[in-house]
Amino acid sequence: MLPVSNSRALQVSSSPFLPTVVPSLPRSPWPPSIISSLKTCKTMRDLHQFHAKAIKTGLIRDPLVAAEVLRYAALSDDRDLRYARLVFDEMREPNLFSWNTLIRAFSESEFEPLQAVSMFLQMLNDAAVHPNRYTFPSLLKACARSGSLEEGKQMHGFVAKIGLVSDGFVLSNLVRMYAMCERIEDACFLVQSSSVSSEAEVGVVLQNVLIEGYFGLGMVAHARQVFDEMSTRSVISWNAVISRYAQIGLFQESMDVFRQMLVVGMLPNYVTLVSVLPAIARLGALDLGEWVHLYVEKNKIVVDDVLGSALVDMYSKCGNIDKALELFEGLPKNNPITWSSLIGGLAMHGRAKETIDYFSMMEQTGLTPTAVVFIAVLDSCGHLGLVDHGRAYFARMTKFYGLNPGSEHYACMVDMLGRAGLLDEAEEIVMSLPMKPNDAILKALLAACKIHGDVEMGIRAAKSLIKLAPCDEASYLLISNMFASLGDLELVAEIRLLVKELDIQKDLGCSWMTVDGAIHEFVTEDDQHPRASEIYAMLEEITTKLQAAGYEPNSSQVLLNIDKEEKDNFLNYHSEKKAVAFGLISTRPGTTLRIMKNLRVCPDCHSSLKFISKIYCRSIVVRDMKRFHHFENGVCSCNDYW
Known part of the structure; x- marks a missing residue:
């Protein structure tokens, strides 16, 4: 554990609070089949129908039924918090389960996690209900996600008042809250001063939280130190380091930790494999990627769309596109990410016709293509010289699918038009961009000017490019090549002299x-x-x-x-x-x-x-x-x- 000063105690707000009481749910007078039918709801539309029937028959008066309706509306995949709040407000005497359900739902919401704290404050006015160990983790999560330190300290005060600081579940969320609110010293102090942190299982959980906290703050060396000093490491500990290294671009470190995991005899699980495959793909370590695939098959790990997409992406980026194709054919085809992994891989390998063919197959499934897929398709159209098709796909992307083109899409269009000799149309796109042109767009236009010998447009593009990237050697190289192709050796010499005078450093190959x-x-x-x-x-x-x-x-x-x-x-x-x-x-x-x-x-x-x-x-x-x-x-x- 990293040394942290113990010279001060945490300053937290507190409030008088009653001891925890866990209410027991009344026995439902309705047949179990009624509750079972509620649990078969698959969409909010199904829930609306059940809810309407429950109101009409009086079934909704059963607290257990009402709580289940609330649970689905608040926590299902297609949750509707507005509807959940209406259900809750109609409950005559919501029990602790219902309060906790709505508090948790708000804590997980994208736009208003602190509504969970507002619900908690309303809950305090209900003398019949008292929070328990399942209430505070959601509240602390809401504070952590919104970066609300003061509210988090108030929750810490409540936790301390009713004696839940020694609860490992609550404590781990307290530590996470302080870490995510950028108070890592307080998080460390909590871990060191807690009487339960010495318990093996709880200690590992708390150290995992610290590792995540350090990574989140960019303190990579500190995170690794905590990991290296752990006396016991769970598979979650290994996964945290492997995935975080990969996420911040330290791919070699991610793979090194994965190999170390194998050496010490810790068996990787599904999460491990999904975490390390991007690092393997980025470094092109095909041998290790093939080992991972073999491990999946030998251990009968279910290859769902997430793991399958990661494997397809790995084979594509490691240079074995045929294996990626073979694997793709055996995967479920209901996730656009799976299609994106393959289509992007085909484009990267220059297999332009297959890229467009698989894009057409994807559209036939009814899935909405991602913006990344359209980059691959537009690039392939340029590769094949299919200008009309490229224009049509670009229009389809914006008008039919409602996707906003990014700079990479515009770069593909400029490159495609430029290579086809349609320089005026290419420059028109550059001039009418909804954003400032980046270096990739201007380089595409300049390269086209070189190919077709349009000096005037080339000079305009060159001036814009130098203004945008005055220290990019590749920009001067393109300009130099354009003048060289036209036989203007004096201008070539001037460009090279300018590069020397500006002391422009070439990116190290x-x-x-x-x-x-x-x-x-x-x-x-x-x-x-x-x-x-x-x-x-x-x-x-x-x-x-x-x-x-x-x-x-x-x-x-x-x-x-x-x-x-x-x-x-x-x-x-x-x-x-x-x-x-x-x-x-x-x-x-x-x-x-x-x-x-x-x-x-x-x-x-x-x-x-x-x-x-x-x-x-x-x-x-x-x-x-x-x-x-x-x-x-x-x-x-x-x-x-x-």
Whole structure:
């Protein structure tokens, strides 16, 4: 446990309060079948019909029936709090169960959680009802969700007054309330000073709450310290750390904790797997992802739409789209997220026709596509040159489904129109955007100007791009390439000089791959890998064979003010080439090399990887920041479109 000063006691508000009394529900005079029929309600419409019948027959006078009607209206999946409040107000003598039901419902509501506290204050006026250990967790949750520290301290006062601080259920919610209200010191003090925190089961729960609290405040090191110092860890403890690491982008740490969990013999459960799969997908650790899938099958874990979507997404992002397709076919098709995982994966792998086909199948099911799905569809239309289809899908997205296009949708439209030579229409979209154009939109327009040689529009786009991203080397690179393609070498030289004068730093290229379960990372001009000497020797061999095969380096992407020989040498040590070299010396002949990259593949690496795939008879799969490239026998699946 982290050290916390004990020099002060918590300052909490208090109020006179009667001892807890748990009321007993009266025995219902109605047959059990009546209550059973109420529990079969599946929608609020069903409940309305039952409620009307109950009022007509007098059944609603039974406190148990009224309480069940209230419970469904307040807590079911399609809950209606307005209706629940009306039901409650019509109850002649609501019992504690009914008060707790409505308090809990308000605490879980999206817009008015503090209504739970208002209900509690009304409850205090009912002399026949007294709160119990099930009342305060909901109240504390309402305070935590709304960040209402003062109300939370008042609830702490009530809890202390009636002696519920020693109740583990209530205490854990008190700790969570202080943590979510950014009073982590108070949360720690409560845990340390509580007499029940030493009990093994309660102690683990409280430490789990602290871990969540630290993560919520961005205090990652503190959260990990609490976790590492736990004498006993439940599967919930492991899940909390694994999921939180993944959520904040620390994917390697998430996977490391998962592996540690397996080493100590703690069996992962459904939540563990759903939590770690996004990290596996992000890092492209296919071997570990396949292990997770095998674990699911061996342990007969139910693959529902959530776990199924995570597995489909993992296979897609780890480069095995065919396995993702196979898995998808066996899943329930009633969740748009499942479709989104597959359709997005197909688009990322450049399988544009299948992307559109599966989108059509999704629409036939009656599901509403997500905004993410439309990004994949619009990208695929651009890939296939289906401009009319792209316009139609964009219109359908807004007019039929009521989805508001984001910057990524507009970037897809500009890219699609620009590649088709419809530059005026593309620029019109940029000029009439409902938001300021971002760098992706302007880069799409500038790239189209380069392709079609529209200098005037290109200069307009370039000025806007530099104004928006004055320190982004990629912006100057696009501008330089446009002038280079037009043969204006003086302007190219000016752009490169400007980059040097502004001291613009290039984003560091990083590539990684998994070999024998270990992730190996490679950075341009970095020789820290344990097998660096072997990697550089293989790079020399690759360079020699590329030259013999007629490969010519493409140094257009190098803005450094150095001569051509130095530029060519610089290109030889790009991170993805290092990863390929490592893969060639570390795997058996014929093994597919799967490489992940944090930036987009440059034209030179793209060209050289096509040659390497043919020279060494290897399939090479590269995932850059935008899409997958499958290199095989000298050809790339993207058809040089990226």
